[in-house]
Amino acid sequence: MRISHLVSERTKDVPQGANVKSHILLVRAGYIKQVSNGIYTLLPPAQRVSQKIQKIIREEMDNIGGQEVLFPVVMPREMWDKSGRYSSIGAEMLRFKDRTGRDMLLGMTHEEAAVHACQNIIKSYDQLPFMIYQIQTKYRDEARPRAGLIRVKEFTMKDGYSFHTSAEDLEKYYNEVYEAYNRIYTRIGMKNFISVKSDNGAMGGSYAHEFMLLTDIGEDSIVICPSCNARANMEVAVSKYDMPKFEDAPLKEVYTGKAKSIEEVCNFLKIQPNQTMKAVCYAVVGDNKKTVVAFVRGDKEVNEAKLKNVVGGEIVVKDLADTELVKGNIGAVGLKGDNLQIVFDKSLEGLCGLVTGANKEEYHLTGVNMTRDFAGVEYFDIVKVNEGELCPHCGKPLTIKRGIEIGNIFNLDTKYTKSMGMTVAMPDGSLINPIMGCYGIGVGRSLASVAEESADEKGLNWPMAIAPWQVYLCPLRNDDEIVANKAEELYKTLSSKFEVIYDDRKVSAGVKLTDSELMGIPVRVVISPRSLANNEAEITIRATGEKIMIALSELENKLTELCKI
Amino acid sequence: MRISHLVSERTKDVPQGANVKSHILLVRAGYIKQVSNGIYTLLPPAQRVSQKIQKIIREEMDNIGGQEVLFPVVMPREMWDKSGRYSSIGAEMLRFKDRTGRDMLLGMTHEEAAVHACQNIIKSYDQLPFMIYQIQTKYRDEARPRAGLIRVKEFTMKDGYSFHTSAEDLEKYYNEVYEAYNRIYTRIGMKNFISVKSDNGAMGGSYAHEFMLLTDIGEDSIVICPSCNARANMEVAVSKYDMPKFEDAPLKEVYTGKAKSIEEVCNFLKIQPNQTMKAVCYAVVGDNKKTVVAFVRGDKEVNEAKLKNVVGGEIVVKDLADTELVKGNIGAVGLKGDNLQIVFDKSLEGLCGLVTGANKEEYHLTGVNMTRDFAGVEYFDIVKVNEGELCPHCGKPLTIKRGIEIGNIFNLDTKYTKSMGMTVAMPDGSLINPIMGCYGIGVGRSLASVAEESADEKGLNWPMAIAPWQVYLCPLRNDDEIVANKAEELYKTLSSKFEVIYDDRKVSAGVKLTDSELMGIPVRVVISPRSLANNEAEITIRATGEKIMIALSELENKLTELCKI
Secondary structure (H helix, E strand, C coil), rough: CHHHCCCCCCCCCCCCCCCHHHHHHHHHHHCCEEEECCEEEECCCHHHHHHHHHHHHHHHHHHCCCCEEEECCCHHHHHHHHCCCCHHCCCCCCECCCCCCEEEECCCCHHHHHHHHHHHCCHHHHHCEEEEEEEEECCCCCCEECHHHHHHCCEEEEEEEEEEEHHHHHHHHHHHHHHHHHHHHCCCCCCCCCECCCCCCHHCEEEEEEEEEECCCEEEEEEECCCCCCCECCCCCEEEECCCCCCCCCCCECCEEEEEEEEHHHHHHHHCCHHHEEEEEEEEEHHHEEEEEEECCCCECCHHHHHHHCCCCEEEEHHHHHCCCCCCCCCCCCCCCEEEEEEEEEHHHHCCCEEHHHHHHHCEEECEEEEEECCCCCCCCCCCCCCCCECCCCCCCEEEEEEEEEEEEEEEEHHHHHHHCCCCEECCCEECCCCEEEEEEEEHHHHHHHHHHCCCCCCCCCCCHCCCCCEEEEECCCCCHHHHHHHHHHHHHHHCCCCEECCCCCCCCHHHHHHHHCCCCCCCEECCHHHCCEEEEEEEEEECCEEEEEEEEHHHHHHHHHCCC | CEEHCCCCCCCCCCCCCCCCCHHHHHCCCCCCCEEEECEEEEEEHHHHHHHHHHHHHHHHHHHHEEEEEEEECEEEEHHHHHHCHHHHCCCCCCCCECCCCEEEEECCCHHHHHHHHCCCCEEEHCCCCCHHHEEEEEECCCCCCCCCCCCCEEEEEEEEEEEEECHHHHHHHHHHHHHHHHHHHHCCCCCEEEEECCCCHCCCCCEEEEEEECCCCCEEEEEECCCCCCCCCCCCCCCCCCCCCCCCCCCEEEEECCCCCCHHHHHHCCCCHHHEEEEEEEEEEEEEEEEEEEEEEEECCCHHHEEEEEEEEEEECCCCHHHCCCCCCCCCCCCCCCEEEEEEEEEHCCCEEEEEEEEEEEEEEECHHHHHHCCCCEECCCCCCCCCEECCCCEECCEEEEEEEEEEEEEEEHHHHHHHCCCCCCCCCCECEEEEEEEEEEEEHHHHHHHHHHCCEEEECCCCCHCCCCCEEECCCCCHHHHHHHHHHHHHHHHCCCCCCCCCCCHHHHHHHHHHHHHCCCCEEECCHHHHCCCCEEEEEECCCCCCEEEEEHHHHHHHHHHHC
């Protein structure tokens, strides 16, 4: 490819509002162009990287028996009514009417389509297990797209679905996919990735893993035990922590004035946060009237993913303006209101001497005794793990890291086969709903994640396996006829063996060298009047900065060695 | 691939309402499954064919310097407002609002996206020409999906866009694409395809070619001159035809009773259709009040594509119930009404003695003299060519054939670069809007077209280059242990060299042989107790039915020869 005709521009301009390295560099190096908020065109360099990632994914999926299919992007409502997700998924799913007034939607995931594809085709136990997958565009109407290709509305994704006659059979295959995912990330050149236990979210089913790239720009918190290597997404992580013992006392209303936050109340009453009982209020999506009041110990934070599972629906922090609840003074004792659901966290179970709101302005209650004042209530785990709490497996302190989710594998159990009525006949003639596994990898996010991890202060820095081109052919002073001719000759010969991007522009050496680094091409070959005088070229390895002077006669051999994956 | 685990079922059931061979066979052979009207899942065999077609398309596009990109499926209204197409395209374009209430659409073509991608990146003449292309899902809310993958709502398409500084440069590149398209169709195994001049439709621009598979199931009519080989889509085809001379006479109202159609009026008045002037009325999409009345000679049919270009907007046949027009008696003389646009066809120019409606029930007018009665009106070519009319180039009789459009190439001129304000600087510093070419191929339609053309009474019949598998390994009597073991061994060894679908089922020989033919796999290898007793296998060539007994030791060599593309 001649860079003069490449539809891609290198620029120094940082996109407005961008603060994530991969976002800035993918724009600056001419890989992507924003069309709308969270919607991008992949320019030729990015599409080349994307294709290479897709090829690796296909190979690994085929390697574990995957059968590639193509599901539709647009699907009819009826299919999603069967699974119940037409209603249960929120505004991130795009719904519309077609020209005949029929309700349709844009697929953001394809469990229903997978069951539809197999239903009435797969009828007998001996046709299982199998896995089908697709690589297809998905659209998710993200409320807050961010960070370039990291969180977008439209994305290319590989999603796979396996079908099994037993949980054991799924587990066996699940592990094969797990290994395939490890191979995929390794092959595309990702280094600092891990797998963690996760929440199933909208998918349903009973267990799940996410693959995460560990990076400070990640949106997810991952709880890690450095001792026993246990890992879990914050959404599902649990820990062991101290249960404090305070002196029991009768309930007493105390004046706390303007003190509202846990910090203010603690300062006012001269107590520690773990002696308080914090209230956080949520609205339930699709149920305007209901309010969920979550009570957790004052030293802990509500884990919305866990709370959502307790509530059984999407939740968002509630604006209390329209309610009778007294903001900053909400307490569990004597709390009244229409359509309230009260949820207590396990961190409160059995405690006494606690402080909570008195449900009136300027007052709190002291002396709350959970056992006495809330006899018979159920406690749920609805809190986040704090750094330094103890590993539930080995008892050693936990650490918390940030990560980007780069893939996930789920056990969907029979959620979809049951609701959609897919059955297979077993050897004894009985009919069962097959158990499903579900396996996703975002192609664009993988691209951005590798970019994020490998980039340095000079620009992108692609691993050889997914670099858009292997070699950046860079003649300096190609206004010099000898250089220009040699460059054309090298472009022709090298292109037959390598993927070459050829900087045929008549611009300064500085611009060319900077661009080659910004674009992150793994190997740069520079020729100049001086190098040609010695019948040499200068090779620079992007990842290390290592420079090698090489005889032109040896150039091809050297490149063969360097371009090996 | 073991057929026992393949997500694909062979069936004798013909899909309801299906009457097109490729539609019936792609369903019956387990290639596609309908999800909704005009929306299909590609099951593994079809996805394999699709991938092979895509690979050939990519190679040929890259071969003429194409740069692959990926445009978004979902685009914002603003981009399409610039080109004017947000309003000018009808209900086939899916429009919706995102969660913030912003108008969005599903791309059914990507001219705007292509200009957006290049704008501000390509700034100078020396960066041109170039071509970008994508292979991506498109959605078109077809009013009448039909014939399986031939006419669908959602489809995979390769669309390419080239940019040029001059019409000459575009023409040169246009011809390169033209040749590339010929290579693509040849490589995917299509035989009876031709290119024809066509209408630009919604694309704008000034000239265009369609590639057509000639087949009786085609929706398009193609006018062909067998003598000079001139070809054009009926939408734009022109011909030479006789201009009759009738006796001039004064206008006279004559009673015609219930005679309304041209045939009835001709019978009543004992004249030929070419002495009548036929009125056909149309509504204009987006303009409720307007009525277009097209007048053509009675022996000719209105060509709606041509008329649309005259009117400058989408047209549909008008329901006259709400108008003052007298159905069956409409005539151009004294025709009155609000918002009428009258269009005369060239077949009427200069004629006299014509019969037309009298604009009142039970009466027609005779003696119409175009020159006298419609002085100064403009005549347009708005008719279809009739079989047997003469070629405008060589004067020999024309024939009409049916075809499926399998691809198209357009000159878009500066329609999009101008409306969207894309400019490049020329050597003298002046700014021009680049001239664009546009190049489409439907992947799914190509698949269905090859299926349509190559299938026979036994089923599908894939050319080797795009067959989902090259070899159908078919052990008969694999309840016999020797056969079963040999089959497993052959599956293992042959799979490392060929794409093998292995019929590992314990079903009758009849089912296996029939399925192999229905699926259309080019080479079938049968082993049975009898053949193994002679250390032989039986090879059958799907396309010819030829059978070859071959020593097992020679099997690999023979397959290598047969699988060559």
